[in-house]
Amino acid sequence: MKLIKVYSFKATGYNAKEISGKIDQIDKKLSGKDWNRIVKVKSSNENTNVYIKATPDQKNIVGLVVTSLDEDGEAAFVNIVGSIDMDALGRLGNKFNIPSLENIHK
DSSP states (O other): OOEEEEEEEEOOHHHHHHHHHHHHHHHHHHHTTTEEEEEEEESSSEEEEEEEEEOTTSSSEEEEEEEEEETTOEEEEEEEESOOOHHHHHHHHHHTTOTTTTTOOO
């Protein structure tokens, strides 16, 4: 892997609305590029998206982005760049309690 960035924090009130708007902006930006959204949950309780970027031959995953905000105000933004082993990523998500990563498998 070349880069791993994880931002996890508590959002409240107006801040939560602003973060939800940022998640929507990221969704629009990535959906229009070479990213594939593999998870989308948008409800009154949760706003979560998981995106992957594959090599042109679709054989390897070289990028992953997770955006999440839940009803308790827990927000997470994850960006991973480089060749990604999805099984290892699922274990990493579970170990560090990163929303939406703990259930990812190949």
